Amino acid sequence: MATINFGGVDETVITRDEYPLFKAQAYLKDEVIAVIGYGVQGPGQALNLRDNGFNVIIGQRQDSPSWEKALQDGWVEGETLFSIEEAAERGTIIANLLSDAGQIALWPTLKKHLTPGKTLYFSHGFGITFNDQTNIIPPADVDVILVAPKGSGTSLRRLYLQGGGLNSSYAVFQDATGEALEKAIALGIGVGSGYLFETDFKREVYSDLTGERGVLMGALAGIIEAQYQVLRQRGHSPSEAFNETVEELTQSLVPLVGENGMDWMFSNCSVTAQRGALDWKGRFREATLPVLNELYDSVASGQEAARTIQRGSTPNYRQELEVELKEVRDSELWQTGATVRQLRSLKKTAEADA
Numbered sequence: 001m002a003t004i005n006f007g008g009v010d011e012t013v014i015t016r017d018e019y020p021l022f023k024a025q026a027y028l029k030d031e032v033i034a035v036i037g038y039g040v041q042g043p044g045q046a047l048n049l050r051d052n053g054f055n056v057i058i059g060q061r062q063d064s065p066s067w068e069k070a071l072q073d074g075w076v077e078g079e080t081l082f083s084i085e086e087a088a089e090r091g092t093i094i095a096n097l098l099s100d101a102g103q104i105a106l107w108p109t110l111k112k113h114l115t116p117g118k119t120l121y122f123s124h125g126f127g128i129t130f131n132d133q134t135n136i137i138p139p140a141d142v143d144v145i146l147v148a149p150k151g152s153g154t155s156l157r158r159l160y161l162q163g164g165g166l167n168s169s170y171a172v173f174q175d176a177t178g179e180a181l182e183k184a185i186a187l188g189i190g191v192g193s194g195y196l197f198e199t200d201f202k203r204e205v206y207s208d209l210t211g212e213r214g215v216l217m218g219a220l221a222g223i224i225e226a227q228y229q230v231l232r233q234r235g236h237s238p239s240e241a242f243n244e245t246v247e248e249l250t251q252s253l254v255p256l257v258g259e260n261g262m263d264w265m266f267s268n269c270s271v272t273a274q275r276g277a278l279d280w281k282g283r284f285r286e287a288t289l290p291v292l293n294e295l296y297d298s299v300a301s302g303q304e305a306a307r308t309i310q311r312g313s314t315p316n317y318r319q320e321l322e323v324e325l326k327e328v329r330d331s332e333l334w335q336t337g338a339t340v341r342q343l344r345s346l347k348k349t350a351e352a353d354a
């Protein structure tokens with residue numbers, strides 16, 4: 001384990017240099033990794049594990065779009081693709097990658113197959129941390145570990161195919177065999193993590209739920225809608241409002257932040273822009289601090305978990321979700337986005353033809 005100093009604070013990090021793939025392969029060679037659920041994280045992790053040479057099987061509901069997707073991805077019914085129950089029986093490591101609400105519904109089924117010495121793996125601290133609501137209480141004689149990729153399963157797979165890796169956090173909740181930590185690290189490397197950052201189940205879920213409801217998704221979407229609305233109401237065209245709110249953000253400025261930090265992005269904009277951004281960032285910070293604190297309290301009190309479970313357990317939730325997503329997709333803002341993106345691909349085609 002390496003100790004790396006982050007902005008003055010020492011933290012434990014696992015690197016691929018100190019725990020290389022061949023070590024993970026050797027360590028897990030006798031294990032059958034049953035990936036339960038083939039939604040977003042399931043395919044990303046299972047395909048990376050398979051391509052990395054691990055024994056992987058899938059457990060998924062039949063007659064579902066995810067079952068069809070698994071077949072398309074080359075999993076073979078009866079050989080590597082099974083019902084959830086059968087995969088859980090065959091697996092020695094049960095990777096619970098059902099939706100967080102689905103994990104509650106399927107817990108009695110999975111629990112039956114968690115015989116002594118098996119490993120229960122999660123990619124989120126949700127089910128364990130909020131077990132007063134989920135009832136996910138594992139038997140004492142199984143290892144319970146977590147590897148949570150810090151990004152979409154789609155990115156996990158894409159980065160792997162490009163030869164890179166997505167950073168993940170890892171944690172041990174229960175160490176029945178004395179090997180839980182090494183299993184977490186080996187699986188973290190196997191699923192295609194770049195670096196592995198130490199956490200525990202509670203900190204993982206608190207930070208993850210805050211991040212996705214906050215800056216990563218909820219706040220991002222909300223502030224974009226607000227600025228677009230202001231620009232439109234003040235007489236700007238849809239394309240101008242979109243370009244100044246989203247297109248430049250995703251195509252120019254955020255990639256610069258990713259490469260070299262906020263100050264570097266600022267330095268690569270005009271001094272006029274820098275002056276304004278430095279003057280206004282404090283206002284935005286102060287305006288959003290109360291909302292972010294309210295959000296964290298809502299996560300820590302279990303209220304966000306309760307809402308996720310309550311909504312996610314509604315029988316036709318996927319259809320209801322689709323109605324909400326369609327509303328976003330059909331809004332003027334995101335319809336403008338679709339047209340702007342099309343212009344991007346037309347430009348690429350024109351360049352290729354030239």
Ligand SMILES: NC(=O)c1ccc[n+]([C@@H]2O[C@H](COP(=O)([O-])OP(=O)(O)OC[C@H]3O[C@@H](n4cnc5c(N)ncnc54)[C@H](O)[C@@H]3O)[C@@H](O)[C@H]2O)c1
Binds near residue numbers: 041102124148
């Ligand atoms: N989506 C991501 O990229 C991502 C990133 C990091 C961590 N995670 C975590 O990974 C886990 C899986 O997330 P996901 O987004 O891949 O899930 P998902 O919402 O895509 O669902 C995964 C699978 O669960 C199945 N499922 C849901 N309810 C079910 C039920 N009642 N019975 C049987 N099957 C059911 C679905 O068919 C689907 O194949 C979660 O704990 C999530 O928080 C997800």
Ligand SMILES: CC(C)(O)[C@@H](O)C(=O)O
Binds near residue numbers: 149150151152212216
């Ligand atoms: C990809 C995210 C947002 O990081 C993950 O936490 C999720 O829940 O999908």
Ligand SMILES: [Mg+2]
Binds near residue numbers: 208209
């Ligand atoms: Mg999440």
Ligand SMILES: [Mg+2]
Binds near residue numbers: 149150151208212
């Ligand atoms: Mg996350």
